[in-house]
Amino acid sequence: MIIPNSSFEVLENTKPDDVSLPAFMVSTTRGFLPRAEPIVTLPSDFDAIENLLQEMPVRTLSGKPGLLASGQLGDFVDTQLPDLSEQVNKHKDNLPLMNALYRDYSFLASAYLLEPCHMRFIKGEPYGLGRSFLPAQLSRPIARCAELCGFKPFMEYAGSYALFNYRLQEPSKGLDYSNLRLIRAFEHGLDPTSSEAGFVLVHVEMVKNSGPLVAGTMSCLTALANPDISSPGAQRIAFNDGLRTILGAMTTVNRVMETMWAKSKPQSYTSFRTFIFGITSQSMFPDGVVYEGINDGKPLSFRGESGANDSMIPLMDNLLQVQMPDTPLTEILRDFRQYRPSNHRTFLVEVKQCSEGLGLKDYALAIDKENGAMTEEEKESIRETRRLWLGILNQVRDFRWRHWCFAREYILKQTSHPTATGGSPIVTWLPNQLQAVMEEMTEIYNSVGGRTGPMALGDGSQDIMDLVDRQRQTLRKEVDKYCQERGVGAN
Structure with a gap:
């Protein structure tokens, strides 16, 4: 398609x-999930990595303390972990395996760099500095x-x-x-x-439901x-059916999102959160991180893992042509993507260009149609499009509102760390x-009467x-x- x-x-x-x-290719069946189930166990070439990852968590699958419980991971990596770059290249034509290796090395890299911060955190101290050399x-x-x-080359969502985890x-x-x-x-997640x-x-x-999106x-x-649709009325029926499918999927995604409160407790989040920080715009890494043998020894900086890197809401933004304010915060949004x-990434860009090129938003709202003669059936079909469009935007609002509620309860009330x-x-x-989508909804609702x-x-x-x-x-x-409370500006 x-x-x-x-x-x-x-x-x-x-x-x-x-x-x-590649492991990740957009589909109408699995949506934004990997196109096949993730590879669980690495080949024997990487036994050293496999064994280290099983011994790494604060609490291992056996229930015993792992290397991160006592801050021993860094020393183990420095003294005992071999460089398996040649083995990686041997398997380079197997892209799903490369994705599994990327996953596993990113876990080790994040744990290695942030381990000192975790050890301070569990003592009730500020994060301080992470390791600045990989x-x-x-x-x-x-x-x-x-x-x-x-x-x-850093952990991604x-x-x-x-x-892929x-x-x-x-x-x-x-x-x-x-x-x-x-x-x-990192912590107790194998339980x-x-x-x-x-x-x-x-x-x-949540992303399991992205196929219908x-x-x-x-x-x-x-x-x-499609020029083959028999009539304008049939075209709008087909268009509304597509919107209805999106609305149903977004409603399900939000229903699943609400289960986060019960399955991941706000007071527990900050303990494993330490390990998913990035190495840009963070006090723990003021000068980035030097990757040995990479980038001519110059420091690198990357954003950390975040649910904001998910593709579902950006898809809705691009399809519905939601306008974001021209602010430094929106620049961060663009960088996240x-x-x-x-x-x-390519899919989202192509959807945006196609939506704009086809005049999707103008067609959906059909404001220009109101000056012409329409049958009652045509009017109701347009009203239905507008209801569906507004309903999808409302689900985007609901998603972003809940995400804000998570940030408030899981982060703002648990830690003073500013980023x-x-x-x-x-x-x-x-x-x-969130403000942008609410303003979009208000503008549309008023413009269509x-x-x-x-x-x-x-x-x-x-x-x-x-x-x-x-x-x-x-x-x-x-x-x-x-x-x-935190002494920061509102913009």
Whole structure:
């Protein structure tokens, strides 16, 4: 399936046995999950890495303390871990395996660099400085795997910490949440009931529902680009069907997201969070990190793992043409979108260009149509499009509001550290995007006469907008409160 007016292929058959293809390719079936289940165990060439990762967590699968419990990982890496760069190159044509190696080396690199910060954290001390030098036995393999897979040579949300870091306890039971387990963990995540496992696996459960988001997106774009649809009425029916599919998927994603509260406790998050910080815009790494043998010895800086690197909400932003404010916070948003699989990045760009090129938003809102004669059936079809469009935006708002609530309860109330794991300012960054979508909803609702008049959208849409008005006021008060408490600017 090809995005209209482009050459980008969205997979329907994910070709799970083809090792020549990247692990991450967008599909209408698995969405933004890897196109086959992640590789769990490394080949025997990498026994040293496999064994080290099993002994690394604060609490291992056996329940015994691991290397990170006593701060011994760094010494072990420095004195006993071999450089397996040649073995990496031997397997370079197997891209899913390269992704597994990228995952595993990124876990080791993050643990190595942030271990001193963790040891201070558990003593109740400030994070202080992390290690600023990554030895060749870690830097060379992770750089090579990242190059082959299209990632940054540091831990990323999709390629390592979350979406390529689950296994099925019983393959026959598939992606049911109760059947998901972590492959790698920093703290207690190998215990499926732990907060670290819950944090990661709820994200997997959410993205499990991204296939219909992709399928609905393709339906909307195809409906506008397809000259073979028999009539304008049939075209809008097909378009609305695509929007309906997206709305259903986003509703499910948000329902799953709400389970985070029960599966990952706010008071537990800051303990394993230490290990997913990045090495840019962080006090622990004021000058970045030198990767031995890489970049001519000059320091490198990368953003840390963050759910903000997920592709679902950016897809909605690009399809619906949500306008973000021209602020430094939006520049951070654009930078975040570089930290995802290269196939995802290209897909999002192509959807944005196609949506704008086809005039998708203008078609959906159909404001110009109101000056012409329309039958009641045509009017109702347009009203339905507008309701669906507003409903999807409302789900995006709901997602971003919940993400803000998570930041408030899991981070702001638990720690005074001023930046999120990805390096964004913790108080103001999420509200920047949340305010933008609420403003978009208000502008659209007013421009189409949603509240009163012959094209009013009805009680359901009015209830949505009443909620938006209340939430906007609440958000402003909360942001002002935390800005004052922490002595930071609101913009």
